[in-house]
Amino acid sequence: MASVSIETARTETGNKRSKPSRLAPNYWPFVVPALIVIGAVIVFPWVFTLWMSVNSWTLGQEQTFAGLDNYIRLATDFRFWESLWHTLIFTVLAVVAPLFLGTLAALIFDAQFPGRGFLRGVFVMPMMATPVAIALVWTMMYHPQLGVLNYLLSLVGIGPQEWIYNRYSVIPSLVLVETWQWTPLIMLIVLGGLAALPREPYESAEIDGANAWQKFRYLTLPMIAPFLMIGVIIRSIDAIKSFDIIYAMTQGGPGTASETINIYLYNTAFAYYDIGYGSAMAVVFFVIIVALSFLLMMVRARTNWSDMETR
Amino acid sequence: MATVTLHNIQKRFGAVNVIQDLSVDIADGEFVVLVGPSGCGKSTLLRMVAGLEEVSGGEIRIGAREVSNLPARDRDIAMVFQNYALYPHMTVEDNMGFALKLKRANPADTAERVKKAAAILGLENLLQRYPRQLSGGQRQRVAMGRAIVRNPQVFLFDEPLSNLDAKLRVVMRSEIKAMHQRIGTTTIYVTHDQIEAMTMADKIVVLHDGNIEQVGAPLELYDRPANLFVAGFIGSPAMNFLDGKIEEGVFRTEKGLILPLPAEVSPAKAGGRPLVYGIRPEHIRASDQGIQGRAAIVEGTGSEIFAKLDCGGEQLSCLFRKRIDVRFGDTVSISIDAKQVHLFDKATGHRL
Numbered sequence: 001m002a003s004v005s006i007e008t009a010r011t012e013t014g015n016k017r018s019k020p021s022r023l024a025p026n027y028w029p030f031v032v033p034a035l036i037v038i039g040a041v042i043v044f045p046w047v048f049t050l051w052m053s054v055n056s057w058t059l060g061q062e063q064t065f066a067g068l069d070n071y072i073r074l075a076t077d078f079r080f081w082e083s084l085w086h087t088l089i090f091t092v093l094a095v096v097a098p099l100f101l102g103t104l105a106a107l108i109f110d111a112q113f114p115g116r117g118f119l120r121g122v123f124v125m126p127m128m129a130t131p132v133a134i135a136l137v138w139t140m141m142y143h144p145q146l147g148v149l150n151y152l153l154s155l156v157g158i159g160p161q162e163w164i165y166n167r168y169s170v171i172p173s174l175v176l177v178e179t180w181q182w183t184p185l186i187m188l189i190v191l192g193g194l195a196a197l198p199r200e201p202y203e204s205a206e207i208d209g210a211n212a213w214q215k216f217r218y219l220t221l222p223m224i225a226p227f228l229m230i231g232v233i234i235r236s237i238d239a240i241k242s243f244d245i246i247y248a249m250t251q252g253g254p255g256t257a258s259e260t261i262n263i264y265l266y267n268t269a270f271a272y273y274d275i276g277y278g279s280a281m282a283v284v285f286f287v288i289i290v291a292l293s294f295l296l297m298m299v300r301a302r303t304n305w306s307d308m309e310t311r
Numbered sequence: 312m313a314t315v316t317l318h319n320i321q322k323r324f325g326a327v328n329v330i331q332d333l334s335v336d337i338a339d340g341e342f343v344v345l346v347g348p349s350g351c352g353k354s355t356l357l358r359m360v361a362g363l364e365e366v367s368g369g370e371i372r373i374g375a376r377e378v379s380n381l382p383a384r385d386r387d388i389a390m391v392f393q394n395y396a397l398y399p400h401m402t403v404e405d406n407m408g409f410a411l412k413l414k415r416a417n418p419a420d421t422a423e424r425v426k427k428a429a430a431i432l433g434l435e436n437l438l439q440r441y442p443r444q445l446s447g448g449q450r451q452r453v454a455m456g457r458a459i460v461r462n463p464q465v466f467l468f469d470e471p472l473s474n475l476d477a478k479l480r481v482v483m484r485s486e487i488k489a490m491h492q493r494i495g496t497t498t499i500y501v502t503h504d505q506i507e508a509m510t511m512a513d514k515i516v517v518l519h520d521g522n523i524e525q526v527g528a529p530l531e532l533y534d535r536p537a538n539l540f541v542a543g544f545i546g547s548p549a550m551n552f553l554d555g556k557i558e559e560g561v562f563r564t565e566k567g568l569i570l571p572l573p574a575e576v577s578p579a580k581a582g583g584r585p586l587v588y589g590i591r592p593e594h595i596r597a598s599d600q601g602i603q604g605r606a607a608i609v610e611g612t613g614s615e616i617f618a619k620l621d622c623g624g625e626q627l628s629c630l631f632r633k634r635i636d637v638r639f640g641d642t643v644s645i646s647i648d649a650k651q652v653h654l655f656d657k658a659t660g661h662r663l
Binding site for chain 1: 361362363382383384385388389390392394395396397398399400409410413414441443457461
């Protein structure tokens with residue numbers, strides 16, 4: 001050991017003698033490409049958005065510094081608050097519905113029955129489809145006169161619905177599409193969780209006198225909670241920034257009935273070219289997402305019983 | 312508290328007969344140890360009593376109740392598992408009170424009983440901890456606490472000490488025994504460790520290949536093993552077995568070693584047929600004259616000396632309590648305590 005370090009020291013001094021200090025090792029070149037990319041695609045757009053949000057800038061017109069005007073305008077913009085509300089409803093529904101159905105599906109697919117592998121394969125297929133393609137198909141299915149859904153309803157004696165063409169049913173209809181596509185994801189996550197559960201506590205519970213429901217309520221549910229939380233986090237992030245399906249199916253309509261923040265800020269910035277105001281919206285939206293993330297992280301830490309094993 | 316009666320119990324896994332026609336009576340308050348090598352069916356038997364495994368035939372009674380077809384939760388038993396099987400997401404307190412919670416017991420009453428059990432086991436300061444924050448021994452105590460809180464008719468232990476280190480195993484062994492003496496609940500305890508069986512049991516059931524080899528008090532099994540299997544299984548180090556015959560009032564091994572016989576054996580009755588001569592290592596003493604043997608292995612532990620002697624081709628394990636100066640290759644004179652000799656019929660394996 002000692003001889004090795006002496007050897008190294010000797011080589012180092014030797015290097016110093018032969019190469020002057022101006023050629024001392026410099027590691028910066030290795031970092032620069034990554035820094036350029038991060039700067040270009042993350043830092044610059046971010047700073048630029050912040051800058052734009054304190055400017056009044058409509059494309060084609062002159063840009064003027066506006067201070068906090070855009071933010072003050074947001075606070076009194078009814079359409080912004082309405083879009084915030086739509087986002088909230090859409091997100092909550094698009095998280096809860098797949099979570100509930102996905103967990104149910106996982107419990108079913110966790111049991112052994114013939115054809116399980118095949119059915120599970122079929123079940124996850126929606127996840128693989130492109131959102132815009134799904135949107136187009138569902139738009140056709142939702143068509144009040146020609147759509148298959150109203151036809152199916154008529155078979156069981158229910159009158160035609162307006163689906164995405166009615167301001168009250170549009171958000172639930174969009175959530176249905178999201179649910180159809182993303183329930184399999186939750187199922188896969190929960191199925192993984194179920195497979196990882198220890199079997200022994202179930203035997204203790206059996207002896208302690210638990211019936212099937214109690215075993216689910218007091219063992220399975222709390223033990224898969226960490227996995228459910230991962231599902232909630234993934235779904236929340238996906239749902240809150242959901243754009244493609246909504247834009248392709250309703251563009252926020254009818255009227256503004258399904259206009260979420262994403263759609264509103266897209267329209268503001270790229271339909272009305274009000275870049276400054278749209279940027280302010282993006283900044284506020286970002287703050288909301290960060291706050292939500294922290295909240296979810298906190299809840300996750302509380303539900304996680306297995307992680308703490310190593311703590 | 313209750314008696315437990317197993318009557319003609321059978322267990323088949325597919326075509327494999329794991330347990331055949333096994334019957335045991337366990338008295339109220341008795342501490343019974345099921346002992347046997349791996350795969351002898353002892354854990355399966357315990358799990359059948361618990362209701363975690365179905366019975367293929369026969370009858371299990373707890374007290375007067377026939378429980379063979381009742382689910383585990385209706386049998387009023389508590390079980391401690393080898394791997395503890397604690398609920399990982401519950402605190403110690405919740406783990407211990409879970410069974411009562413399921414029964415919708417009064418929470419104040421539950422807390423009281425948990426506290427009492429915790430006091431018995433020295434867990435008072437750990438009630439708010441999670442299983443992952445406990446050491447192996449503490450987890451084992453929680454598992455026992457969970458059983459105590461239930462106040463069941465029967466305690467079942469499935470190799471509860473196997474996952475603990477040697478020192479802790481000895482401590483927990485006496486703790487379990489002390490707990491039984493205090494509470495007095497009928498207990499069935501499964502282990503493969505004959506020392507555990509000997510030290511804890513009121514009654515030992517020795518199992519081998521799904522059959523009972525012998526049932527009896529620990530010393531009874533030690534003093535009068537019913538057959539070769541029990542003789543070899545109980546006691547450590549294991550009994551010496553030497554093949555041979557009785558000739559002219561002495562035992563002559565196949566390799567010609569002459570060994571003394573106990574007084575009660577009548578050479579006329581046992582003479583002629585092939586026998587197995589059994590003598591425990593601790594019943595062989597070093598003496599000034601007697602059988603000569605060359606020490607092939609010598610291991611001293613301080614309190615005793617274990618030696619393997621080569622006596623004219625026969626290997627004899629000896630355990631000397633008296634400290635003697637013996638080294639590898641030395642010749643040692645030994646004498647055998649004839650009163651401690653066991654004779655078995657070689658063909659059947661049964662004790663003469």
